[in-house]
Amino acid sequence: MVTIREVAAHAGVGAGTVSRVINESAGVSPTTRARVLESIATLQYRPNPLARGLSRGRCQTIGVIVPFFTQASAIERLRGVVAALGGSRYDLVLFDVETPEHRAEHVATLNRQRADGLLVMSLPLADDELARIMATGMAVVLVDAQHEGLPAVVTDDTEGGRMATEHLVDLGHRRIGFMGDDPDNEFGFNSSALRETGYRVAMADAGITPDEALVLHGPHERGVGTELAGQLLSGPEPPTAIVCCSDVQAAGAIEAIRAAGLRMPQDVSVVGFDDIEMATHLGLTTVRRPLFHSGQLGARLLLEALGVHPPEPQVHELDLELVTRTSTAPPGATSEPQGETT
Amino acid sequence: MVTIREVAAHAGVGAGTVSRVINESAGVSPTTRARVLESIATLQYRPNPLARGLSRGRCQTIGVIVPFFTQASAIERLRGVVAALGGSRYDLVLFDVETPEHRAEHVATLNRQRADGLLVMSLPLADDELARIMATGMAVVLVDAQHEGLPAVVTDDTEGGRMATEHLVDLGHRRIGFMGDDPDNEFGFNSSALRETGYRVAMADAGITPDEALVLHGPHERGVGTELAGQLLSGPEPPTAIVCCSDVQAAGAIEAIRAAGLRMPQDVSVVGFDDIEMATHLGLTTVRRPLFHSGQLGARLLLEALGVHPPEPQVHELDLELVTRTSTAPPGATSEPQGETT
DNA sequence: CGTGGTATTGGAAGCGCTTCCACGTCGTGC
DNA sequence: GCACGACGTGGAAGCGCTTCCAATACCACG
Structure with a gap:
């Protein structure tokens, strides 16, 4: 495992300078930057995310708390989340909740270092649970749930x-x-x-x-x-x-x-x-x-909340839509209904 | 955020002792242990996983690389993984691969600190990619893929x-x-x-x-x-x-x-x-x-590989099974076939 | 040639934890 | 009564990074 110090030594600079290069901070001369980048490439250096996270106080990870991961509807939402997170630099940690104990455990374990932001799906969290989460400073977005003062994606x-x-x-x-x-x-x-x-x-x-x-x-x-x-x-x-x-x-x-x-x-x-x-x-x-959409929007809101200018918490209501297929007809209808909407 | 030092101060002990208590290491007197546990409870202390990971060199997380998370078969496998991981202390990080660039990026980014072990699904990784991963010391298990010297779950x-x-x-x-x-x-x-x-x-x-x-x-x-x-x-x-x-x-x-x-x-x-x-x-x-089963078995193998006595890498072949339903019949059959196997 | 900026840079401190080493403090056998 | 383990324990060092501060070099200006 190559460390930042080895890279620094190889490039003949200080560790701070290497750090500045990886983080694209200003104040590094183009010459030095080039030299450092070369050393990084040569040594195949990869910053240690843990150390980075510890130092910076955030870990580039968002957590998703989802009850009954095994349910089709949960999956569909998760797909939306994955899609929205695709372009971002955030990793996704999954917390499956199958029992109330799971939930309690996750809520207890959770802290800022595990995830910078949290997407809570379908779970109506209790006030004290939310209070604990909020106390960690994590950004929270609710999907298919609602709570005062928190951004949420809901349907009626x-x-x-x-x-x-x-x-x-x-x-x-x-x-x-x-x-x-x-x-x-x-x-x-x-x-x-x-x-x-x-x-x-x-x-x-x-x-x-x-x-x-x-x-x-x-x-x-x-x-x-x-x-x-x-x-x-x-x-x-x-x-x-x-x-x-x-x-x-x-x-x-x-x-x-x-x-x-x-x-x-x-x-x-x-x-x-x-x-x-x-x-x-x-x-x-x-x-x-709108399962997929709700997951996607939730993830987007979370990314925004984690951004430089966190918007005011807002509740986004997505529309429901009746899809008529062949399972409904007037009572006692004699003929097969025609036409299937996909 | 309560730190281990604050807990130590509160309990009137050293930080090392608190650490020993949380990690259930031997060599702490019952009296001290009780006092520390009480302080932990009072202060609602939660160890910082990042710091812990940095210090110990592992992060209690397993990564799953899954191509086309949006596919039903991938989901089913993931369900198995989640099920197998349920009882363990490991968190799950999802790496979705939709394009070859994604894959390259994940492989490049991956290191020991992001995940202690890796479950690679359906992706036939190239030798150099695997070499890089192995170089990090991560445990790797392949599901629906195979490579010399690596534990794998496959079907014929x-x-x-x-x-x-x-x-x-x-x-x-x-x-x-x-x-x-x-x-x-x-x-x-x-x-x-x-x-x-x-x-x-x-x-x-x-x-x-x-x-x-x-x-x-x-x-x-x-x-x-x-x-x-x-x-x-x-x-x-x-x-x-x-x-x-x-x-x-x-x-x-x-x-x-x-x-x-x-x-x-x-x-x-x-x-x-x-x-x-x-x-x-x-x-x-x-x-x-056996999609669910393959994910579950893969995760189990990974947990074993991360355990104290990692077993020899082994290839587990799961059986396929023909399920006969109503979409097949002799050519030109005139009557609806009967009986549906579920 | 002196002065005050600005542009770069090195390096120490610190993030919160684990772990190792050293230091009591006992109890035991002689 | 003394030496010697065993047992508990405190605390320093260090994990790999970021970030801040001080230091240096260099420039333009008067």
């Missing part, structure tokens, strides 16, 4: 739930079920609850009182979607349409519909949420979340 | 190509097309070429001389799959089956088949490669690669 989940439900109402459905995440999940995710609110708003707007037996909750898993949908469909008065708060649960629901020997959309319509790739293949009507 | 691509083709031959196909990656791609990926070899082996075994007009190449993209398949199908003597060297290209091929007004599998059978999630939804018969 309530509106999304409303859009999905309204679409079904417009098609003529009255008995509409809803499947969402557990409202009292251990992470404090609340987007599902908001979507449920949107569902209720749309129902109310249409003058329908939701049948509480048609509103079910369970973990964000495909199998759970199958199970919940099975429950809905086997009831005394099954719904003619189901709003799912994720494409994953919707995929499960579709399985349940097939298993029950029912047809989609003739017997049951299904709307999902997210528009992950799978939705295209399933022909799933869904509320598209 | 030739055998995979053979399996896929044999399956079609067994079904009675004779005119079988092949679609693969560009053989002279800028990264030096060769798995597609190996699969093509397997295809030729299977054809030869069946006594069939492949029609070179049915062997096409193009970038690993869905759109390209559509295009190539379109070409195959519009020829004077279209194939009755196509072996695709990835599920992504296969998905494109399926589109082309639909677009051409043909039926799958009655008119054309399709076999993919990878078994990404999409394959299930497409009903795609495919050669399953």
Whole structure:
């Protein structure tokens, strides 16, 4: 491992001068600079990022805290982050959160030296957790979460739930079920609850009182979607349409519909949420979340926040969009609906 | 930011003692240890990882070099890595490689201080690149790539190509097309070429001389799959089956088949490669690669290599498996095939 | 020829940690 | 009562870098 001192010795200058050259600081004569650069090339010198970081107090790394890295939606966001970071000089450290303990651990461990900035995805951090992070001086940007005084990239989940439900109402459905995440999940995710609110708003707007037996909750898993949908469909008065708060649960629901020997959309319509790739293949009507874009924008905001002129924290709301495919139709429709939007 | 010295002062001991406590080194009396731990808790002290790394010469981080982070197969592997790293004390730094320049840059930048170990995915690194990496003393594990003297996790691509083709031959196909990656791609990926070899082996075994007009190449993209398949199908003597060297290209091929007004599998059978999630939804018969498992195993091997007793470098070959779904059937089959394997 | 800048430069200090060495302070065996 | 380990412990040195300060050289000007 070549050190800066060896380079200095080789070039016949002081260590400080070499440092000035690598950092492109002003005040090095062109002659000296050239000599130093040559020595660097000859010796194949690479500055030690750790030493640099220790000395400068920052490490050219941004951390991404992402719950359930294994979920398609998280991946899509991460893709956006990677894309945005592509051109920058920052490395990306991944903190996967699968349990509340993970989160606590990461928050506790985190400090300025691990990452200069932090992208927090989907996790509604508690006040004290955020306070601790802020105390380290790290720049923080939230994606799919919100907190006073912090820049954030969000979507309107309530509106999304409303859009999905309204679409079904417009098609003529009255008995509409809803499947969402557990409202009292251990992470404090609340987007599902908001979507449920949107569902209720749309129902109310249409003058329908939701049948509480048609509103079910369970973990964000495909199998759970199958199970919940099975429950809905086997009831005394099954719904003619189901709003799912994720494409994953919707995929499960579709399985349940097939298993029950029912047809989609003739017997049951299904709307999902997210528009992950799978939705295209399933022909799933869904509320598209700008996942990639949100990750990308979040990373950009973070880079800005780390820059020379950090802008005022601002909340960026990205639009949701209803993508109509073949999983929804008027209740009791007899013919296959035509045309698939990709 | 609390430093080790402040903790030492608070506990009335020397900095060395505090260090010994955090690192659980022997030689600290229980009384002192308790006092120090209390001070740490009171002051909420967190060791600075940079300083620690600088001092110890390692940074508790492993790097993952992954080309085309945006590809489903890469993601699946990464999931495995994250899973394997879950319990360890190592952080994960992601190096995305989208262009050969990226790769060169990463290899140049990399040094021991950035990561203690390196997981190289799918990238056939050149000798000099590897030499440079090895010179840093980093532990290296290859996944889906191989190099003398390095631990690796691989699959037999030739055998995979053979399996896929044999399956079609067994079904009675004779005119079988092949679609693969560009053989002279800028990264030096060769798995597609190996699969093509397997295809030729299977054809030869069946006594069939492949029609070179049915062997096409193009970038690993869905759109390209559509295009190539379109070409195959519009020829004077279209194939009755196509072996695709990835599920992504296969998905494109399926589109082309639909677009051409043909039926799958009655008119054309399709076999993919990878078994990404999409394959299930497409009903795609495919050669399953143990993607998750390979990432997980790779990460485990790396952790072992970083451990106290690094094992001898070893090449671990994981099995491929043909997953039969509804995209393949005997040529000219009249009835929908039954039963879907998930 | 003296004065005050400006342009370069070397090198010490310090970032926060680990680790090694030296220094007590005991307890033990004689 | 003394020598000798073993055990705890403090603290200096050093990891490789940045950055600041002082020093030098050089210039133009009067």
